[in-house]
Amino acid sequence: MPHSPQPPADVGRYAYDAVDRTFLKQRVEQFRDQVQRRISGALSEDEFKPLRLMNGLYLQLHAYMLRVAIPYGIVSANQMRTLAHIARRYDRDYGHFTTRQNIQFNWIRLEDTPDILNILADAEMHAIQTSGNCIRNVTSDQFAGAARDEVLDPRVHAEILRQWSTLHPEFTFLPRKFKIAISGSAQDRVAARFHDIGLLARKGENGRAVFEVYVGGGLGRTPVIGVKLRDDLPEEDLIAYLEAVLRVYNAYGRRDNIYKARIKILVQALGLGAFRDEVNAEFMAMDRSRYRLQPEVVAAIRARFATPVFEDASAGTAQLAAQTKVDPAFAAWVGTNTHPHQQDGYCSVTISCKPAGGIPGDVTSAQMDLLADLADQYSFGELRITHLQNVVLGHVRKDSLFALWQVLSANGLGTANIGMITDIIACPGLDYCALANARSIPIAQKLSQRFSNAALQQEIGALRLNISGCINACGHHHAGHIGILGVDKRGEEAFQITLGGNSGEDASIGQIIGSAMSEDETVDAIARIVDTYLVQRKPGERFIETCRRLGAAPFKDAAYATA
């Protein structure tokens, strides 16, 4: 296979070359064959299942669902248009952004899937390892390469991990799925401590990266905060060390019970010390030269990423200040939906996919096309999907914000609620998912409506609300300041409330406050919990802080108080 001339690179994402494109096409043809062998009976459904899962194809309640990988959350405007096309042609005109920065299509036909994968491959996209017991899509900071507090752009290493984990011969039939997140900022925006492996990068000598490695975190049935395995992993050992961790897990992780098969259970069973000893023994025994990540390799991958060419936009800061003074609604949006940028005169914009009464993370084809156009116009043709189910434009001139906000507002994408109570994370729930006990979407919509008043949300301030339709916790309810867990109560859908979860550097696991209630009772109970906070808080205290200071008791009393 000859090297093609260097393709024009997109800002923020790895540019494929002929070898990468050939690989994706071969993978599509492989799956086309597998579908044929399933139809002919050469493969049983049991044998076909992991093969389709490793191409992102799930069988849900009513149809197949296809989960497309968005590596470290970055898509180009043209890729977004491809996603819009797939939604329009093969689905019901919308897609759903997930907590792993991916996109799901919920109404897919099995026989269309090879063609869809082929369309994706043409746009340098795929659905490889978005499911199955393998290394999943590596997630990263939605403000990577932009955030003012960033030490190191984690996307280059995320791409290195994506390539290394792609069709890894040894780690594609692990005991259970394996999720890696990587951040290059002092502030942990990737929930590193809630991943099988969380990597926090910092700069070491000669500007090369050094990683803090967390292991064994996760939510699901057994929520666990990850523990620090290494403090000072040099860049050149990144691949070797992850190989060592995965080998220990593949050899000794439990395979007798899928609910006890994640690496967190192995780490707990062995104890951190013994687990670390096993990893170190493997690391010492392995042929590290084979896996050494040389600076030239890092540089070669980095060279495939285009970086934005910024203009002198510093005058925009004053202009923005003047605009926010005259338009309070705009000011509120700027306050909640923008994030400080490394470059003067620029900021990152989070576009809310959570309008009042809407379905968290759902975006129509028309909105996807609009987002693509806005990315081209305002942010170097680059978009990011966040693990909080929103969309980020990474590099927007401050003097363009007003115009951008007006377009967004006119198209249902201008909600000023990032980090607030209606910026709800919810799993698909019983509307789609065969595992769910309860529907997550209707209660999310009711809560979104209940708290839709902008002034009320501003008053409440920072509050994370997460909803899972079952104990598998895809809505990360344990990590929400307020969490809602759907359960089956004698054949009826019901909801438990958890309080006190958090996913940052001070990660904590929310605790259930009492017995399950109906959907409407739960919505009312949450309103009373929020009222209790507003009454009890000290000046400047966020919800989670009041929660930690007072404990669950006053909130529990409020939740179960009957009017």
Place this chain on the structure above:
Amino acid sequence: MPLLENGQIVQDGWTLVEDGQPLPDGDILLPLSRLSEGLGRNGKGRLGIVLKPDERVSDLKEALPRLDLVSLNFPIFRDGRAFTQARSLREHLHFAGAVRVTGHFLPDQYEFLLRCGVSQLVIPEQSDLAVWQQAHERITVAYQPSVLNERPEGFAFRRFLTP
């Protein structure tokens, strides 16, 4: 059952000896528990050991220079422990003999098995060799090194998987 090696069906000259059976002459495959017994049977044929998925490859370390075959097992194709066992036989213990897999695995896993150092596969009767061959040739590039030390493609960790 047919034995696949280097893309061909070959004659399997090995005799699997169960617990409690006397040791015959010729090439024999023994469970790990009978390793020392097998090693004591000097000069009567080659020796191979069957390693269960939960047995440690390192337990073979001393004996390995005197073994010609290690046989690994897939209780079900989703149980991927044999991948790690095979790879560590090759990478850590530099085992140059045959690494065999038995049990339930799929043609779709063939390339992974080869790249972890497996050299012999016991496949079901009536298997269509073309399906295995196609699985081997389907994908021509890999994104990580393996114990086969395939030819670097020239960029990052990419390797050529030319048959």
